[in-house]
Amino acid sequence: MDKLDVRSNELVPQHIPLSREEEKELLKKLGVRKGQLPKIRKSDPCIKILEQIGEVKEGQIIKIVRNSRTARISTAYRMVIKG
């Protein structure tokens, strides 16, 4: 049996890897270095799957779009770290 793709669960927010250019733009907009972003571990179930597909490497930034009680939809960014 194929392993379940956790991304198909409605409770799992959308994880979108950013391209190089997008990353640059984002960091410029926020005025931060990569290391100042929140982190996400490579062992995170979502990142594991993205890694298998080959979309994510360590140090890359992931955009996470989730439902929010206050703002309906909110975006967060996280840098992939090892672990």
Next chain:
Amino acid sequence: MIHSLSKKIQKIKFAYLSPDEIRKMSAIKIITADTYNDDGFPIDMGLMDPHLGVIEPGLRCKTCGGKVDECLGHFGHIDLAMPVIHVGYIKEIKKLLQTTCKSCGRILLPKEQIKEHKEALEKVEEMGGDILDFKLVAKETAKDASTRHLCPHCGAEQSKITLDKPTSFRENGHKLTPKEVRERLERIPNEDLFPLGINPDVLRPEWTILTALPVPPVTVRPSITLDSGERSEDDLTHKLVDVLRINQRLRENRDAGAPQLIVEDLWELLQYHITTYFDNQTSGIPPARHRSGRPLKTLTQRLKGKEGRFRSNLSGKRVNFSARTVISPDPSLSINEVGIPVKAARELTIPVRVTEYNANVIRELVKRGPTPEEKEYVPGVNYVVRPDGRRIKVTEKNAEPIAETIDVGYIIERQLQEGDIVLFNRQPSLHRMSMMAHEVRIMPYKTFRLNLCVCPPYNADFDGDEMNLHVLQSEEARAEARILMRVQEHILSPRFGGPVIGAIHDHITGLFLMTHGDTRFDIHQTIRILSRFEDIKLPKPKEENGKKYWTGKQLFSLTLPKDLNMSFKSKICQNCDTCMKEKCELDAYCKIQNGNLICGTVDEQVVGAFKGKVLDKIARDYGSDRAREFIDDITKMAIGSIMIFGFTTGIDDEDIPAEAKEQIGDVLSQAIKKVRDLVNAYQDGILEQMPGRSLEETLEVESMKVLGQARDKAGQIAGKQLGLENSAVIMARSGARGSMLNLSQMAGCLGQQAVRGERLSRGYWHRTLPHFKKGDLGAEARGFVQYSYKSGLEPTEYFFHSMGGREGLVDTAVRTSRSGYMQRRLINALEDLKVKADGTVRNTANTIIQFEFGEDGIDPSRGIQGKAVDVDDILLDVLGEKVFAEVIKEKVIESYGIQEKDLTSIEEMGEEE
């Protein structure tokens, strides 16, 4: 002013002190256990040697020549006769002993593995991993190594080493002396230290075993001279005396070739003294005690915990320019003000710099001296600081000559005057409203005075509460306080977006009496109320039978903004099925048109703290200045009104007619009988079991239900007898104080007492009290109280009631300590977070915590019900009520206020408080 730091701390390194370093930094070697000689002079090479610094004024330090405040003191040292283990490093020592070979000192891992671990560590360092990651990897190495039984380097067999708490090691049951331990640690080669997470450049493991003990400067352990002339030494000194004494004996015995047993005993004793010198609460050994039996406060105790150096001297300090006294109420003050006693005002000062513009004024001020005797309070001057930094105390005698010398560049310390801004605070400071800025009003007597409306945010009452006051010393601080911390800026709470400052208790009662129904005031009463206001016009009177009168609603409307329009239900609303709106019989439908209260009663839902809808709307739409004015006005109005009506309550408010009492008695005895039937049914085995419950549980639930209903019914019967002419009912219904439940417990019946949500069942063998039969499950035997506070309780009932009451007390005690600890943890974790200009939440390292504050970037105290704007309210404003009603059909026009579910939670919190 320094605007930026020119230097930045790059890193901090921690290492152990080596014996060489200890000796090098030592000013003198201590060998004598005595402190002072008979003439009161310190003994040379004793614990109070003048080389260690000075504590007595007039003397000079023998090391640096400094006087008392110039010399910080110097360390000395004690050479230990035999090495001793340092308790603070015991874990590291254990780790090192277990991971290294007993004969060759290498890590118990093959060369390749050591290399691997080393590389892993280097990688962490390279990747910029923090100390935690580093420690984790090093721990892994230690774990791997400690499982080996044979040394891969020299082949020596390893035996198991156990820690015999607190400071001795055992190898196969044989005790290792600190000397042996030290020898083993010495054998560990430098290159094997790095994989274990130790940097050999800064420390060697054998330094964990002490051969020399640093002696802190006397300034760290000053001796006190008592009134009797007797000297009393510091706890640390006492401990060091012990160490020295035993050290001396140990050396003598060892040198004299005393039996091994005696030497070992003394060695143990030295270990004990040094261990307790570092930490007198080490588990496994009895704490060292003072002659009086009090445990000594040694090094660890000085630093640790709430009373330790960190929490009580570094994170928090006692400060100057502050005052503390009992508080009392004064409704004539604005919420922005605080009344300060003259005595306190004369002590608290504000520095004022003399410039060419204010020089003359200040000279006059100084001329008054520190206690000017004018009719009214005028500020004097306590100190004058000359440009060269000399402080001169101003006295009545020298005031005039000093005033003459005042020139530009001087700074004077002026006493408080009316209008100064100060910070006012009440502990526990749980939220930002616990410390707000007030304007000073100087008043007679000895208490701080405050407006009653600011009691809720401080959670203050006047049963002896004390509050603190801080006087701001810089212009910047005063400006910031005035803009950000003034009371009027905190009317709306960021916790739930509603007002925390508003009418309470008598204010609500007063306004209720004034506005309920068709209340009329004649000219005398009207003027008496309005005379409290500085600038107010008498509204147009109404006339009946040639007599002029004003309605309460008319007078209340004077406080409202002239263009205020809103409508909602008052607190007294009974939630009828069909709302009669303006024609409501209870006068519970509030309608305000162009700043006039057309109908409805003003009560908690209108102006109360936490709930007042009008208050909320004014604070939001008209700004904090208008809201402050409104609150000040309703305070005056309410006090004026209640003083005309007079208001009192007593136990006879709960008098109910005999028929009602009989009725209640019938209801209760029926309920009790019903419970008896239930119990019988249970005992006969014919009680129908509820799904998911055992038979016993079913009985409990059923009887609780029956008795609960009975209590409610009794309350209803009693409530029917008590109308709105009853003071207690007025308070309960208007939301001023108390509830109808409180009333029904006074007039009707107290109801079932419970512990942990269940009927009372414990106490004696199969019964609660010996007054009942064993196994009695009836209502009376299980804590049902059928009498009221008014009628008085049966002895058994009184006991049951105490049981329930005790549980409540215990719960609050437990809850406050637990929530206090939680709050502390939370604050420690979040204290450095800040919302930056771009809306992100970041910490001091500038790393992002949240990409938008609260994900939506809305300040709850500015938004409405969590939204940035209230579309309905804007529509209502723009379209007018009629069109708006058409646009939003069916929807009740209840635009303002807090969501229902928030309200209940607030209510619950209020009750807890």
